[in-house]
Amino acid sequence: MFSKVLIANRGEIALRVLRACKELGIQTVAVHSTADADAMHVRLADESVCIGPPAASESYLNIPRIVSACEITGADAVHPGYGFLSENARFAEILEAHGIRFIGPSAEHIRIMGDKIQAKETAVRLGIPVVPGSQGAVRDEADARRLAAEIGYPVLIKASAGGGGRGMKVAETEADLARALQTARAEARSAFGDDSVYIEKYLGRPRHIEVQVMGDGQGNAVHLGERDCSLQRRHQKVWEEAPSPALDDGQRGRIGRVVAEAMAELGYSGAGTVEFLYENDEFYFIEMNTRLQVEHPVTEAITGIDLVVEQLRVASGSRLSVRQEDVTFSGHAIECRINAENPLTFAPSPGRITYYHPPGGLGVRVDSGVYQGYVIPPYYDSLIGKLIVHGRNRAECLMRLRRTLDEFVVDGIQSTIPLFRDLAKEPDIIAGNYDIRWLERYLADRREADGGR
Known part of the structure; x- marks a missing residue:
């Protein structure tokens, strides 16, 4: 196992990776821009290095500065989180050239799946259905x-x-x-x-279904079920749940086996997500994300498997800790992305959080790097945190979600909490009857009813 991991990211995902490292006894290095000097992951890391001014191009996307931070601190591995350099094949190659392990798939697989045409050709070769x-x-x-x-x-x-x-x-x-x-x-x-x-x-009203996979690069791969990410605006996910209310056990087992067998044949290593459009009982491959996903906690909730720990184990050379027959699914989980935005227009709302009270209780998880007095900077994405709830079934999960959204308080800035309170009460959402364009139609109707504002 690694002795020291540098976390090349910020916000809640940096904190998520840090916690997994701590549990495994791995020393951590936080890198940060000047705008993130007071960030929670910086406060909790064993070491921290400022890598530049607020602009991501001069800090979190600056490969030479991140490599220098590794050399200064003696980090022997880098976890990229998601976004920024997480799917940058050149970054993975540069790290390997410096004797630093990239905690993710090979540069070759990142490059193949990062090109939509090559990815589709590879999917066809591996027997994955395509549009x-x-x-x-x-x-x-x-x-x-x-x-x-x-x-x-x-x-x-x-x-x-x-x-x-x-x-x-x-x-x-x-x-x-x-x-x-x-x-x-x-x-x-x-x-x-x-x-x-x-x-x-172009499919009329498909759902967005993605399959979580984990491989060890040694010919072993498992699928950890699917997530339904159909509630989107401008192709950006806002609500994810697992399992999908649109699939039955036969459908999810079928597409899961296809994906796991394909990733085993590819020799894939690490976490990955194969994304599909689903319509009329047919799956159509659209892309593969060769990294951890924002919505990975819903998979962790229904499987009990720590995906970040598994990433760290596999990257250090270990085989997968689970076989497909060991993977079981329990209950239902939903994640809401709580953003610092106007709940209807989605205009950014950076600024100081004057009061912060996250919800708690059985089956409730909040992944967030903010705290009372924290300033949401205007330079990066507007994510305040992710609310994840788990229940024995979808009805209980929705009931718990409504309760936790009423408890969740973020003052001083606008947030999307009011939108999720409304969505959790919508008949179509309760029935699981929605597609990738449902939220856009809903928001358009809301704006029209509100006089176009």
Whole structure:
């Protein structure tokens, strides 16, 4: 096992990794920008190193400064958390070149799955079902028109190197195609420095289902069930739950086996999530995230498996601690991402938290790095914390969620807590009857009822 791990991240995920390291007796190093000097993970780490000013490009994304912090402190491994450099293949390669272990998959697997076209080709090779679409990047408008006619409208144009909804446009008809293609290319070039795009069949009202996998790079891989992440706005998840209310045991077992067998064949190491659109009892691969997910706590709640500890074990050379037959699922879990935002417009609301009271009780977990008096900086994402509740079944879980949201107090700034209070009472949510566009429709109706504000 490692003797000292540097945590190349901030906020609640840095604190989450720190706690896992502490439990394993591993020394920790926190890196931080000047804006995060008073952050909780910095206070609790064994050592801390300031790596630059607030701008992420000069601190959390600055590879030379992070490598220097490793050398200064003698850290023998780096956990990247999620976001920032967590899916940067070059970062993993540089660390390995300096004799520092990257706690994640190989640079090769990060690179393959980070390119949407290569990822889709790999999925096909491994027997994972995919959305009908182009075999690679479209060459030009004529190529796009031919492919769209074969697939059938509407079609979705997506950036090859994309993510988070950037470089993604829908063409409802042939008349829409040229403009959608041009706009997607421009967005992709601006966001990723790569204007290559591909085309897929656009599904009407699918759900977003993702399968959690863990591999050890030694031919072993297990799936830890699925999560339903269909409640989204602008392709950003806000509410995740496990298991999905849309699947039965046969469906989840089927797609779980496909994913686990594929990852074993790939020789994948570490935590990963294979994401699908699900409609009419069919799964369609969309991408793989080669890192820990924001919503990993709901999987931990229903399996009892600490995913970060498992990451650390596997990265240090150990085999998986569980076999597929050892994995059992218990109850239901829901996670709400509590953000420092206006609950209807989602406008950011940075500032000082004047009063903070997280909920507690049986089956309640709050992953957060904030405290009373903490200032939410304007430079990074607006996550205050994640509220995770667990119950014996979904009905009990929703009941517990409503109670905890009423207890949760964050004063001094706006938060999305009021939105979740409303969502937890919505008939469609209670019935589990929603898709990836449900929340956008709901918010549009709310704004219209509120006079467009």
